[in-house]
Amino acid sequence: MSAIKKTAHTAKITWLGRVEMGDEGIRSAALERIEATYAGFDGEKHSGLTRPSCVRVKDMHPEGTDIRNARQFSILSEEELALIAAEMGLESVDPCWLGATMIVSGIPDFTHIPPSTRLQTSAGTALVIDMHNQPCQYPAMEIEADRPGHGKGFMAAARGRRGVTAWVEREGPLSVGDALDVYVPDQRPWAELDAALSPKARVMR
Numbered sequence: 001m002s003a004i005k006k007t008a009h010t011a012k013i014t015w016l017g018r019v020e021m022g023d024e025g026i027r028s029a030a031l032e033r034i035e036a037t038y039a040g041f042d043g044e045k046h047s048g049l050t051r052p053s054c055v056r057v058k059d060m061h062p063e064g065t066d067i068r069n070a071r072q073f074s075i076l077s078e079e080e081l082a083l084i085a086a087e088m089g090l091e092s093v094d095p096c097w098l099g100a101t102m103i104v105s106g107i108p109d110f111t112h113i114p115p116s117t118r119l120q121t122s123a124g125t126a127l128v129i130d131m132h133n134q135p136c137q138y139p140a141m142e143i144e145a146d147r148p149g150h151g152k153g154f155m156a157a158a159r160g161r162r163g164v165t166a167w168v169e170r171e172g173p174l175s176v177g178d179a180l181d182v183y184v185p186d187q188r189p190w191a192e193l194d195a196a197l198s199p200k201a202r203v204m205r
Contacts, residue, residue: 002186010106011104012177013176013178014176017030018043018044026098036125039168048069049069050068053065053067056131056134072101073127074102081093084154087157114189117184118182121174122181123172127168132163135154139154
């Protein structure tokens with residue numbers, strides 16, 4: 001019996017991008033197609049089978065420790081980006097400002113999709129969701145550079161809407177316009193989860 005169950009939801013890739021290797025900032029450049037590999041994809045700043053640990057896992061590993069790279073992709077939803085833009089008083093939020101690698105549409109409450117959810121194309125290319133991506137100051141700096149006066153509102157507007165990080169489970173192409181089937185782990189939430197969460201995370205639940 002499969003431990004991963006297909007849902008009734010189908011997402012659509014509406015944007016792809018890459019933060020170039022060697023770039024100091026987080027700004028990404030738009031692409032029409034990428035070839036996903038087990039290391040992420042070619043030329044992406046966050047590619048690699050391993051990565052130096054960062055503040056996201058500071059309670060487990062000293063910063064800079066070499067760990068498995070589950071942060072190859074940064075995926076956000078078109079619907080949540082529209083909510084972020086509205087709260088910030090912007091007409092839209094450019095995915096390039098956020099260092100995004102993929103924007104999808106069609107999945108409600110996308111940022112809170114269960115960890116280990118799979119997104120798979122008809123060609124078989126599959127990504128695994130690792131965890132939600134917390135807002136940080138780097139997108140705010142990119143926004144401020146292009147829309148002076150608006151960058152400071154990003155972190156509050158993006159809380160609970162910043163999307164997720166993901167890694168490649170099965171290699172293959174990904175293109176703008178591709179449909180993604182959504183598969184979730186066939187298990188209920190952990191009974192002790194609320195007790196383990198921070199107060200901010202409990203509010204978002």
